[in-house]
Structure formats: C-alpha cells, structure tokens
Amino acid sequence: MSKFNINDTVNAFSELGEQLVSPDAQLMQIIETERQYNAWFTPQSVMNAVKATGGMLNKPDLQLWLNRYNLAGHGHKKVGLVLAGNIPLVGFHDVLCVLATGNHALIKASSQDSRLITYVLNKLVQIDASYADKFSFVERLENFDAIIATGSNNTSRYFEYYFGKVPNIIRKNRNSIALLTGDETADQLAALGNDIFDYFGLGCRNVSKLLVPDGYIFNFFFESIEHFAPIIHHHKYNNNYDYNKSIYLVNRDEHLDNGFLMLKQDTRLTSPLAVLFYDTYTSLQQAEAYLLQQTENLQCIVTNTPLKTNNQVVAFGQSQHPQLWDYADGVDTMDFLSNL
Template sequence: MTLQERIQAFVNLGKTLENLSEEEFETLSRRVENNNNWFTQEQTRSALEGLQVFLQEKALADWLGKYDLVSIESPRKIGVLMAGNVPAVGFHDFMTVLLSGHEFHGKLSSNDEVLMKWLAEELVAAEPRFADYIYFESMLKGMDAYIATGSDNSARYFEYYFGKYPNIIRKNRSSVAVFTGEEGEKDYLALGHDIFQYYGLGCRNISKVFLPNEEQLQDFLKAIQPFESVINHHKYRNNYDYNKSIYLVNQQPHLDNGFLLLTKGEGLVSPISVLYYEIYEDQQELESKLSSYTDKIQCVVSKEGQLKNSLPFGDAQCPGLEDYADNVDTMAFLIDLK
C-alpha cells in the first residue's frame, strides 16, 4: 500500500465512526461496558468522538507531512503492549505503526480488548490489505521493536525483557492544573471535564492542582456540582466511600462536596475520587515545582492556557496527533527502524 492508501483507509474509518447509527453504537457500547464496567456508554462515545478528530484527512496529512515516510520494502514487526485505562487508549500507537508501514502486533489489555478489536475490524473492512499487517497476540515474542505502556513498576520488567531491542517504554504519568486566583465558575466547569472524564482513570486526567491559597477551593467545589452524577457509578462510589473513610479514621484534613475529596499532598497521582492540591508562594516556586516533575507530568492546564506550555482548562482530554505519550515521538522512532 502507498502512504496515501493507508491514510485513506483511516479517513474511511473516521467516516464509519461518524456514520455509526445509534443502534449500532448502543450494541457496541454495551459490549464494551460488559467487558469493563468503567467504560460506560458515555465514555465510549467520548472516545469515538475524539478519534473522529484524529481521522480527518487534513489532520492526518498535516501530521504526516512533517516526516519522510518512504516506502518500506521489509516491514518490521512492532510489538505493542497496550494500556487499558480508558477506551481505545492504544489507538494512537495502533494507527502510528500502521501508517508508518510496519506490522502491528498488539497485546491488548483485557480491559480494552472489545473496542480495539472492533476498530481493527472496521479498518480492515475499509482496507482489506491491512489484514496482513494487524495481529493480536497473547505473547509478544520475536518482535523487531517494542512499544510498551505501563506503570513505573511494570516498566522495570519491560526494560528487562525488551531492553536489547529498539523500544519505547512508558511509565506512570499524570496531569495537573494551575490556579492563579483569577479563575471563575466557567473555568472551574471546564476543569471539571479534565478531572471527571473517564472517571479520572487516564494519564491526561487532572489529579492535582497547584494554587496560591486555599480560599478559592470552596468556590471550585461549588462550581463543579454539575459533575455530581459520577457518584452514581458503583465503582467510583466505592472508591469515594473508601477514601473518605480513610481520611475520617485518620483524621486527615480534607474538603468534600459529596463526590470529590480534596486533600493537601505533595504526590501527583491521586486515588480515584480524590484531587490533591499544593500551595505555591510565587511564580518562581511554581515553576520550580513543575520543573521537578517534568518526567512525571503528561500535561498542564491553566486558565485559557496562560501558563507557558499549558493547555486551557477543558482541553486536557483533547490531544492532537502530535501530542505523543511521554513526549516521545513514536513516528520518528518507527521511521528510524527502516
């Protein structure tokens, strides 16, 4: 296949998603949720809408136009060990491998196998020749290169097993918000999407906020009341009840609006239903704190993206095609393998 033919196949996949009937979507989303209760119909819809943004012809052409994607005579076998924390979280790796001209050999997370396999089937329906490039494996042995996503702990094992091959190994990342004291209700509502979409399970979900003082936290908690329905999800509720009981038993100071717990902490990765916060004295201290977490932060959000290298509130879950996980250019890595 030529590059243009590969691009067109993904564009056609985007059209399939766009034209999916409500009945077809409900059937698919029920299968997805039955496999993983965290992946509700609402979360699956959000994920598919995000993929449609990726799968626009102009977006793909602009992204790929920055690379020297020559024809590959001998495609390499790329083993991709996928995460499963949010619906279709591994799609970008899947797409990047195939658009680069290599073979995709994926080991799916059991949490996200239904949607990813469905997307692969629809891609093959759009371009049958991709059937010779897509393989789902129970074990990733004998690959030419590896892309593995996991925790800090699992990364040690990945490095042991895959270290002698070309690889990208991703560790824990989380995302943070920065308040300046100038935020209003509209800003807090936008931030609510960054916190609660996918129930806080993604690396782009906000798990901590830096702010100059605690006074605005009450206004923030009031403003995000429209998201209170998250507490109706039994797994989220279980996490909330558990964390609240721990804080009460340990007499740990915290704020609570009935569905989100705020507590002061220096950590970055907060438990589900909990948002950490940390006070900074001035801009210099803030920059120092953020700099010290560079290899642990996926993205930073602030009011209208005013902070350098940050996104506006509400945009954390809207990555572009060039927003590579852990800031490692996956396409450049794959091109260098030829």
C-alpha cells in the same frame, strides 16, 4: 495501498474517523455493552472515547501530521505493542503510528479493552483491505523488531528486562496537573471538571492534582463542578469515595468534601480515585519551577496561563482530546518508528 502514499493513508484513516464520529448499529451495540466486561466503561465513557478518536482522525490533521516525517524506504518491521486498558481505545494511537509508518503491529491488547480496538481495526480493513495483513492480535509477543509497551512503574521494570535488547519505548506512570491562578471563570472551572472526571479519572491525562495560589478558597471551584455530582452513583466510583473518606476520617486527615470529590493538600501527584490532591504556590515563578522539576512525571498541564515548561499545555476541558502529535510521555512515536 503503498505505504509511501500518504494520501491513501489519510483517506483510509479519515474515513475511519468519520465512521467513529457517527457510530453504526454494531458499534452502538459495543458502546452499550462494554460495561458488562469492564464496569468503568460506561456507555458515556466509551462514546466519549470513540468520538474523541474519530475527531482526531480528521483529514487536515492527518496530512499535517504525516507530512512531518520521511516515511519512504521504511517499514516492514514487526512492532510489538503492549496496550494499556485503563480507558477505552487508549492504545489506538500506538497502533495508528505503526500502521502509518508501514510497519506490522503485533498487538497484545488489554483484557480490559480488547473488543473496541478489534472492532475499529476490522472497520479499517473494510475501508481499505490492504490493512488486513498489517496487524495481528497475539497472546504472547515474539519475533518482534521493536516494542512499545505501556504500563505502571512496576511493570516498566519487567518490560525493560524482557524487551531491553530491541529498540523500545517503555512508558511508566504519569499524571496530569492543573495550574489555577484564582482568576478562572465558572465556565473554565466547569470545563476543568471534564479533565478531572472524564473516564472517572483513570487516565494519565486526567488531572489528579491542582496547583493553586496561597490562600485559594475552593468554594467557587466546588460550585462550578457541581453538575458532575451524578458520578457518585457509579458503584465503583462510590466505593472508592467511601473508602478514602473513611480513611481520612479515621486518621483525622484534613480534607475538603463536596459529596462526590475530596480535596486534600498533599505533595504527591497521584491521588486516589475520588480524591484530588492540591499544593499551593506563592509566585508563578515558583509554580513554573515546580512543574519543570516534575517534567518526567507529568503527561500534560491544564491551564490558561502561559508557562515555561517541557510538558504539553492544554486549555481547560481539553486534556482528554489529544491531537495526533500529542505523544504520550513526550516521546515522538512516529520518529521512533520511521527510523527503525
């Protein structure tokens, strides 16, 4: 395969996508057993991630995406990747970008999510053997030409210190927010439940805060997400729920509670697990001004309202189904890699 032949790249990754959408016995085994290594990676969560990744790798979108870039004459660089492990396959898009630009991926996988990414890349090699020497899993990153590292606000300072001398993309904490108007239907609010609860709320694309109009009554919202109640039976989620509830009760913090999710008015964006923060607005202009002010802290905004914003806006239920061109932190990874 020549790295300049977009059709070969499209064919290989679309075939991979089809195999992820219809998992074979080996992948089903991994999906079923991941929770032994990471209690958050339930079969349902892993299946959701595998199918979302497979759906993203469809032929029309791959062609549309790759044709945006001039990939001729580039490549052959060694790109170090520090992958996150908060949700299954969360680092795959970075690996895809490196391979699609003809570069070599030096992958430092998260211990939380190393088995899935290994399986997926081995499957890619079975589809197209020319990828066999295009990636390496490493314990320690060295001899790299560029870096893409994903971590927290704390680790980003460490990354900037160690990797600042080479071209880099260093990602920090981000959160997602939902803007409600009070006109949402039960179906829309039920779909918002997926944005909140998929992957137990551990992803940067999960909604951690609501922006609601002054005087908003939450009864209808709670009724619409009631079918997510079984989440409380997951022991780690339940531990977080109990812990945060006890703190709010001891401190006499005002909050709403439906038995599996607490709502608390708070100016912060990052809510604890099993808690959703909310803030109110008096006009859509005020809400837009707030969202613009938070641009650097937001991954995406979930709403059905047209907005003036610098962030990606998605419909209810779609935050965890990014498309190929929905780049983390709004930084065009392909543009960065194709111009190394």
